[in-house]
Amino acid sequence: MHKSTLAVHSGTRRDPQGGLNTPVYADSAYPYLDHDQVRYPRYFNTPNQQAVVDKLAALEHAEDGVLCASGLAAISTALQAHLNNGDQLVVASGIYGGSDDMCRQQLPRLGIEVSYAQPDAEALLAACGNNAKVIFCETPCNPRLQVIDLEYLCSQASARGILVVIDNTFATPVLQNPLRLGADLVVHSATKYIGGHSDICAGVVLGSKQLIAPIRELGLRLGGSMNAQTAALLERSIKTLAIRVERQCQNAIAVARALEQHPDVECVDYPGLTSHPQHQLAKTQMADFGGMLSFRVKPPLTAELVERKLRLISSAVSLGGVETTCCQPILTSHARVPAEDSASQGVDQQLLRISTGIEQAEDLIADLHQALQQARQA
Ligand SMILES: Cc1ncc(COP(=O)(O)O)c(C=O)c1O
Structure with a gap:
């Protein structure tokens, strides 16, 4: 089945x-x-x-x-x-x-x-x-x-x-x-x-x-x-896992593509993007690419500046919920990892991680765009 x-x-x-x-x-x-x-x-x-x-x-x-x-x-x-x-x-x-x-x-x-x-x-x-x-x-x-x-x-x-x-x-x-x-x-x-x-x-x-x-x-x-x-x-x-994840994947690829185009974004990590180094491998071992992505903002922007300007997307630890959340791994999931190890993984003040929820993709992208713009003007 x-x-x-x-x-x-x-x-x-x-x-x-x-x-x-x-x-x-x-x-x-x-x-x-x-x-x-x-x-x-x-x-x-x-x-x-x-x-x-x-x-x-x-x-x-x-x-x-x-x-x-x-x-x-x-x-x-x-x-x-x-x-x-x-x-x-x-x-x-x-x-x-x-x-x-x-x-x-x-x-x-x-x-x-x-x-x-x-x-x-x-x-x-x-x-x-x-x-x-x-x-x-x-x-x-x-x-x-x-x-x-x-x-x-x-x-x-x-x-x-x-x-x-x-x-x-x-x-x-x-x-x-x-x-x-x-x-x-x-x-x-x-x-x-x-x-x-x-x-x-x-x-x-x-x-x-x-x-x-x-x-x-x-x-x-x-x-x-x-x-x-x-x-x-x-x-x-x-009981709703499959249907939630399907929507989360759709939102993640839409958000990843939108961020990849943005001039203030240095890079986007998402296995569903053709720019991801293991995109082909992900295609063979996964049915879809998931609801998790991360991105680095270019200086003078910092992850925190952008995160503080988000209005719809919740700034929160954890992931996988029906609501889209965003966090800085260096302050949350990876706070206990030794600094040199985090640095070697590119986990620093420029990195934000997003877990897409089941909202409408356009609303998420609009929120990220306005947050990046507000951060630039701050
Ligand atoms: C990938 C991953 N594995 C394991 C854990 C630990 O799970 P829990 O917080 O339910 O103990 C987390 C928590 O964030 C996680 O993100």
């Missing part, structure tokens, strides 16, 4: 009263005698948690998954479950700053060696030593939208016995399925597109039953599970 159909129908638990939606099972206590499993919210196996996992597993072509209280809970639990003292983790530079910070600050305390490489398949593979166990990256990557060749990366890593974990938050399960391209695990900050309305914090990790089992086991010890009400809200949100 198509993604839009799966997003609506898969995973739904039957309502004994005949309603169309999965009922909200708020319980934290379940009988266990004569039952095949002990149900408990922190064990990730309540009906509302399972309904969401089944829906996302269908969209990502996964066998199993764990629904967590945040994207970072999903990422940290997945990585820790598959890394041991003495193992090497290779991370792509430019990933979300919170993931970067967790890898830099937390994993070395467990004896895990963390190495960084450019967000490029060859560079990531070249950084792998004999003790390399996991490669972790995003594609498109945050915030400069580099695209990594997943099929190549995964086939080479697999031949060396290295697991590949992909953060698919920017692409969404509607546009890209890393497991189908050979990745071992896929993670999402469901706080973003999957939730889609800027009112939920959630995360998920999906993969084979074999690779998910130790993640669930560790997650149960660490305790980052989700309550039933949030899971039910998330299940409702996913």
Whole structure:
């Protein structure tokens, strides 16, 4: 079935009263005698948690998954479950700053060696030593939208016995399925597109039953599970995921093209533009190019000057909502990344990142044009 159909129908638990939606099972206590499993919210196996996992597993072509209280809970639990003292983790530079910070600050305390490489398949593979166990990256990557060749990366890593974990938050399960391209695990900050309305914090990790089992086991010890009400809200949100993302992609290409023409814009990063260095690759591994783009303004303009003049587009952290948002990665998503690493990714005072919502493209472009003009006159 198509993604839009799966997003609506898969995973739904039957309502004994005949309603169309999965009922909200708020319980934290379940009988266990004569039952095949002990149900408990922190064990990730309540009906509302399972309904969401089944829906996302269908969209990502996964066998199993764990629904967590945040994207970072999903990422940290997945990585820790598959890394041991003495193992090497290779991370792509430019990933979300919170993931970067967790890898830099937390994993070395467990004896895990963390190495960084450019967000490029060859560079990531070249950084792998004999003790390399996991490669972790995003594609498109945050915030400069580099695209990594997943099929190549995964086939080479697999031949060396290295697991590949992909953060698919920017692409969404509607546009890209890393497991189908050979990745071992896929993670999402469901706080973003999957939730889609800027009112939920959630995360998920999906993969084979074999690779998910130790993640669930560790997650149960660490305790980052989700309550039933949030899971039910998330299940409702996913029903409109495909249609939201379709509109967000249409708006992103329209905004990217308009910005590319603007004399005060130095460059636009969007995989859908033919000027993007990995445009052809993105075309082969993504169904569309997503709702995320970034652009650099030319001095004397600065990102902040422009951001402060926006009227319709909200200046806000986070992304993937129905409303278009804009932020300076250097002050938000990448604030915790060491300055030299940010500089090497071109994450500085000239860079703005946009997450397009589902409004009308012309209104977004008009707002950006007026903000650039006002900034110039300031
Ligand atoms: C690409 C990406 N991955 C992971 C995360 C972390 O997700 P959460 O904030 O839900 O913990 C974020 C948050 O901004 C993100 O942008």
